[in-house]
Amino acid sequence: GEVEDAIGVGCAIELIHNYSLVHDDLPALDNDTLRRGKPTCHIAFGEDLALLAGDALLTLAFEVLSTRENFQSLSSEELIRIIKTVAQKVGYKGMVGGQVLDVKKLADQKTISLKKTAELFSACFVCGGITAKRFELLKDLEELGLKVGLMFQMVDDYIDKDGFYRLYGEGLKENIEAMFKEVKEFARDLELSTQEMEELLSSSVAPVFGESL
Helix, strand or coil: CCCHEEEEEHHHHHHHHHHHHHHHHHCCCCCCCEEEEECCHHHHHHHHHHHHHHHHHHHHHHHHEEEEEHHCCCCCCHHHHHHHHHHHCCCCHHHHHHHHHHHHCCCCHHHHHHHHHHHHHHHHHHHHHHHHCHHHHHHHHHHHHHHHHHHHHHHHHHHHHHCCHHHHHHHHHHHHHHHHHHHHHHHHCCCCCCCHHHHHHHHHHHHHCCCCC
């Protein structure tokens, strides 16, 4: 696939990621006042505009994905497949569904994290596979994305002393290390592992261990 096509898909997913953060910070959900060291959207601009900004980011993502001129090497069928994948992974079957489970306390921490966080990672991996036209790997890429997403959430909870940390405490470090090794081995088995990928994975767990594994 073309690099420009991958960038287009990546931009759309990043728009969705930011929509999810804006809405997640709202008083009705997490009620956070800071995001990346700065006031959250509803603190800076009001709850009404934050709600609308999130809506705009979500719809803009699908505008980007459905604009044929943004993509050179992807067929219309492949674009539809990407759009469907993203919609399923971030909708009621994935990210939004996970948020419901979290708000209503209807599931365990792992299930919530798989839906709320890991499904978006999985969308990235699957859409990357479609863009690269590696259709034979899509199921494996979906699973790899879920594993990476879950590991990311475990690290995030360790840093914030939230979620998984409340369940495992300092024992979470061992869980993260085990998941890190599982992800690396899975990627190697698929012959997808590269030095750059392993360096990114190592740096992602560095906040827990003080250095890259």
